[in-house]
Amino acid sequence: MVRQVVRPDPRGAPIRRYAAGIPASSPALSPALSESPMFPTDFRPSRRLVAGALVLSFACGTLPAAWAAAAPAPAAASAPASAASATGPGNLPNGPTAALLQTVTPPNLDARSWLVLDLTSNQILAQHDAHQVEAPASLTKLMTAYLTFKAIKDGTIKRDQMVHESQKAWRTGGSRMFVDPRVPVSVDDLLMGMIVQSGNDAAMTLAQTVAGSEATFVSMMNSQAQQWGLQDTHFMDPTGLPDPGHHSSAHDLAVIATHIIRDFPQDFARYFKVKEFTYNHITQPNRVSLLFTDPSVDGMKTGYTEHAGYCMITTALRKTPTGPRRVLTVVMGTPTEHARVAESAVLLNWAYQNFDDVHLLQSGKALVQAPVWKGATSTVALGSLSDVVVTVPRGDASRIQTTMQRNDPLVAPLAVGQRVGTLNVALAGKPIGSYPLQVLAPVRQAGFFKRMWDAMRLAIK
Numbered sequence: 001m002v003r004q005v006v007r008p009d010p011r012g013a014p015i016r017r018y019a020a021g022i023p024a025s026s027p028a029l030s031p032a033l034s035e036s037p038m039f040p041t042d043f044r045p046s047r048r049l050v051a052g053a054l055v056l057s058f059a060c061g062t063l064p065a066a067w068a069a070a071a072p073a074p075a076a077a078s079a080p081a082s083a084a085s086a087t088g089p090g091n092l093p094n095g096p097t098a099a100l101l102q103t104v105t106p107p108n109l110d111a112r113s114w115l116v117l118d119l120t121s122n123q124i125l126a127q128h129d130a131h132q133v134e135a136p137a138s139l140t141k142l143m144t145a146y147l148t149f150k151a152i153k154d155g156t157i158k159r160d161q162m163v164h165e166s167q168k169a170w171r172t173g174g175s176r177m178f179v180d181p182r183v184p185v186s187v188d189d190l191l192m193g194m195i196v197q198s199g200n201d202a203a204m205t206l207a208q209t210v211a212g213s214e215a216t217f218v219s220m221m222n223s224q225a226q227q228w229g230l231q232d233t234h235f236m237d238p239t240g241l242p243d244p245g246h247h248s249s250a251h252d253l254a255v256i257a258t259h260i261i262r263d264f265p266q267d268f269a270r271y272f273k274v275k276e277f278t279y280n281h282i283t284q285p286n287r288v289s290l291l292f293t294d295p296s297v298d299g300m301k302t303g304y305t306e307h308a309g310y311c312m313i314t315t316a317l318r319k320t321p322t323g324p325r326r327v328l329t330v331v332m333g334t335p336t337e338h339a340r341v342a343e344s345a346v347l348l349n350w351a352y353q354n355f356d357d358v359h360l361l362q363s364g365k366a367l368v369q370a371p372v373w374k375g376a377t378s379t380v381a382l383g384s385l386s387d388v389v390v391t392v393p394r395g396d397a398s399r400i401q402t403t404m405q406r407n408d409p410l411v412a413p414l415a416v417g418q419r420v421g422t423l424n425v426a427l428a429g430k431p432i433g434s435y436p437l438q439v440l441a442p443v444r445q446a447g448f449f450k451r452m453w454d455a456m457r458l459a460i461k
Helices: 031-035 047-060 065-070 096-101 137-154 167-171 187-195 200-211 214-227 250-263 265-271 337-354 448-460
Strands: 002-007 016-019 113-118 123-128 276-279 282-285 297-305 309-320 323-334 355-361 368-373 379-383 388-393 400-406 419-427 430-439
Touching: 113 250, 113 337, 123 337, 123 388, 137 187, 137 200, 137 214, 137 250, 137 265, 137 297, 137 309, 167 200, 187 200, 187 265, 187 276, 200 214, 250 265, 250 297, 250 309, 250 323, 297 337, 309 337, 323 337, 323 355, 337 355, 355 400, 355 419, 368 400, 368 448, 388 419, 388 430, 400 430
Parallel strands: none
Antiparallel strands: 002 016, 002 400, 113 123, 113 323, 276 282, 297 309, 309 323, 355 388, 368 379, 379 430, 400 419, 419 430
């Protein structure tokens, strides 16, 4: 294992590197090898014979399976305590919330639970009871939208497909798109009616179109929630109408919203920023009223029931000195419609005014050229196949510390995207994230003699 410390430039300038560690020791051969039954009991191979066999095994490939099983596994790169294997906001990295809240006082909001997430870095900046189980009301329709987008992408339904509303969908109460069951309606219009107008009739019709029945669609919703690890969420219908078994949380709803933005960016841009929609000669405005007052806001969804209170998820994309930066907010259980708008605006402005994004790695750009053994080339470019960005309190970019841990020796063949180490990030000594160090260009195996030469060098080393 080789450790390196790298000091990033907050504006993406070249990164200075210097060694700060000692290579890990080579694993010892197991004593059990000399007791293999393939040799006579009185057989004692010479040192030259053993060395030759070892060289050939290295040169021609990996050690035999029995040897590899007997040898101790190399030590894994130690990740900071803040890193987590689960997906979702703040989990890559996961620990920044506690570290950042020690230095930046979060706002005091009139809401039962809330969360603010920097989507560019995937860091939660602040939260209050974000895992508290709440009635999600029409925020439920984000999952309905996600599964509909997925069905369109998979080709099981089409955007211009014409469908008829069922009697059950027509009788669904609450907010409506006012679909006429006697007149066919396109999937595209249903999506507009559900997202812009929050139509329960549209949500129900989409569910039946995607899955064939409401019950099957609800099963799909819960299955998707389980795949994402949403432990606070259980759906009973595609609309969000009150039901004792229907619940979610600010955290889980942020995960769903994030998946829409990242997995279906074109659909997100097509539907969620629309300010009003007219169907059946009835025009209704988008209930995300910040769309009308803040030009950086481009979505997402509101919800209300008497039990849930007023809820809203909002996202904005603003230009910053280090590049475009997207922030997402979730507020649950505010007392009035005005409060959910005001508190969402407070969270957005607080996030942009108190934090900066620091770009550590650019997608596809080499962080280091590492030596390769038994390869057609002697070095390989290592970095990340995606941008690595961390969010820090304003003015703290210079306090970022990064440590690179590499799983040496790197032996060909190496594939693009293969993880060969870890980039650990800390703020003033406190871990805030861990990111994979990946191979950026493939390295094929060298010829026999080059492999044999490198095997000898490795054995000596």
